[in-house]
Amino acid sequence: MRTLKTLEGISDGKLYDIEDYVKADTCGCNGCYTCCHRVGDLVELTPFDAYEIVNHLKISFDELLGNKLALQKNNKMMLPYLKMEGETEHCSFLNELGRCSIHGHRPNICRLFPLGRVYENDDFKYFLQVGTCVMPDLKEVKVREWIGIVNYDENKTFILAWYKLLKALRFRMKFVYDEAELEEMNKYILDTFYRIEVKEGEDFYTAFFKVLPEAKQRLGII
Secondary structure, eight states: OEEOSTTBTTBOSEEBOTTSEEEEEOTTGGGOOGGGBSOTTTOBOOHHHHHHHHHHHTOOHHHHBTTTEEEEEETTEEEEEEOEETTTTEETTBOTTSOBTTGGGOOHHHHHTTEEEEEETTEEEEEEBTTOOOOSSOEEEEHHHHHOOTTHHHHHHHHHHHHHHHHHHHHHHTTOOOHHHHHHHHHHHIIIIITOOOOTTOOHHHHHHHHHHHHHHHHTOO
């Protein structure tokens, strides 16, 4: 565990690895769902997040769009985010009891909270976002247990690859001024990664890394 100076004021000043213990356990939230409100511009879905939800609900990605997800443009890139609903701007996946209806398949960002990630040197660590969770007296829990991601190593490899791709794409798109070209690029990203075809006998990660090289070439990413 190392100290963290760059996130002073929003973290406890430490960086955590997957086997470290951190005070993040809400012990079930006790009916609280404050963190599921007004976060529409924060919960950007990765292709894995979308695949997990699509596969769990047995519907298509396009059926989710406009219903549970919303496309938002950020730095010329159009990506899916959780859709907020009603006067309270609550997550569209909250049920009538205020509980997450896709909890076992929720997006990575939701799994992390109140943790966050900081990327450096082709790796990432976790940090605790102080003052973001309203639950008092959070308990210590192992990061791996709190996140609860199956096949963690494969998931981490994907997250790093996706992070690097988005970083390169945002730089690439800075120099694209033609709206038609930007629209074509955004459509290609959605078609290739969010509407990804996972064949029988494959898993998501195999399918993702199969299409990644051609996609990078098509999008002009080195």
